[in-house]
Amino acid sequence: MTSNPAFADLLNRALTEPGIVSKAYSAFHGYSIGNQLLALIQCQARGIQPGPLATFVGWKEKGRYVRKGEKAITLCQPVTVKRQDHDSEEAEIFTRFIYRNHWFVMSQTEGQELPALPIPAWDQTRALETLEILEEPFMLTDGNCHGYARERTIAVSPLAALAHKTRFHELAHVVLGHTSEGELNDAELTPRSLREVEAEAVALVCLEALGLPGAEHCRGYIQHWNQGRGSEPMPERSAQRIFKAADQILRAGTRQDWGRLLWYSLFSSFSRQRCPLAQYAAGLVKLLCAQAPLKSAGLRGFLIPRSSACQSLRSRFGVMLRSEITRRRRVKRGR
Numbered sequence: 001m002t003s004n005p006a007f008a009d010l011l012n013r014a015l016t017e018p019g020i021v022s023k024a025y026s027a028f029h030g031y032s033i034g035n036q037l038l039a040l041i042q043c044q045a046r047g048i049q050p051g052p053l054a055t056f057v058g059w060k061e062k063g064r065y066v067r068k069g070e071k072a073i074t075l076c077q078p079v080t081v082k083r084q085d086h087d088s089e090e091a092e093i094f095t096r097f098i099y100r101n102h103w104f105v106m107s108q109t110e111g112q113e114l115p116a117l118p119i120p121a122w123d124q125t126r127a128l129e130t131l132e133i134l135e136e137p138f139m140l141t142d143g144n145c146h147g148y149a150r151e152r153t154i155a156v157s158p159l160a161a162l163a164h165k166t167r168f169h170e171l172a173h174v175v176l177g178h179t180s181e182g183e184l185n186d187a188e189l190t191p192r193s194l195r196e197v198e199a200e201a202v203a204l205v206c207l208e209a210l211g212l213p214g215a216e217h218c219r220g221y222i223q224h225w226n227q228g229r230g231s232e233p234m235p236e237r238s239a240q241r242i243f244k245a246a247d248q249i250l251r252a253g254t255r256q257d258w259g260r261l262l263w264y265s266l267f268s269s270f271s272r273q274r275c276p277l278a279q280y281a282a283g284l285v286k287l288l289c290a291q292a293p294l295k296s297a298g299l300r301g302f303l304i305p306r307s308s309a310c311q312s313l314r315s316r317f318g319v320m321l322r323s324e325i326t327r328r329r330r331v332k333r334g335r
């Protein structure tokens, strides 16, 4: 890649290419939306299969090696910069974006097989709690209004055909800071085209990332409001704000399955050791990752499920552990 695309270019692709956000999210869900799109576009341009990303050292730690001659993927990192003004005492703090080419996709590496990390599920109640936004019962009688946002409160009409789309749109108004600028009512005729484009673009990104219906309606709505603002190109600052708000909303509702993450890290550390017992443990953990119903998040996920297949694996592991201990004792006594 010769030059790095601006956020406005990435947003333009997200808004005009159906499915691009969902592809990017499913392959790179641990990264920000902007970086997900950046990585996907590079993979598509170079014919690389999208998938888990890590740095050269990161892959080594997971027991995999970057193939010789593979070119790294460029991602963007925000850096907080402090600029001291010579004339005044105050320092100006702002965010700069730095592009670094340090990442490789799993398909550019070889070595130890790794279990797939599942895409974390999004939970509406959790998102509202984390964002400190209250959803109240819909109280307007206007049938044309599907939702509204006031300060840190939103409401979605029971008549809204695409409730998720309306909810993301209203959440976006709050997260983007529109509601702290004044009260909003979506049936109002006041021209506020950029706000509407921003909120609907956030809704589109969230819907596509989570595979929910309604993105095509967002496209129509955005086009309508864009015409209202004279079809001007999207300002770079707006594109940055849209990606940031979508990231905030998606992360706020994400429930990480810590149990599965634990198994994943156990597998990675066991599989790098030469000891046959550790290798066996790695195999066990991998089987558990693939088969076991570790759906439950949090603490329960740490426990080995008690299905019969796991029982037999556990007892086999127990036998192996005991024989390894006996073997080591014998070796010690023999010395």
Ligand SMILES: [Zn+2]
Residues within 6 Å of the ligand: 169, 173, 186, 195, 196, 199
């Ligand atoms: Zn709106």
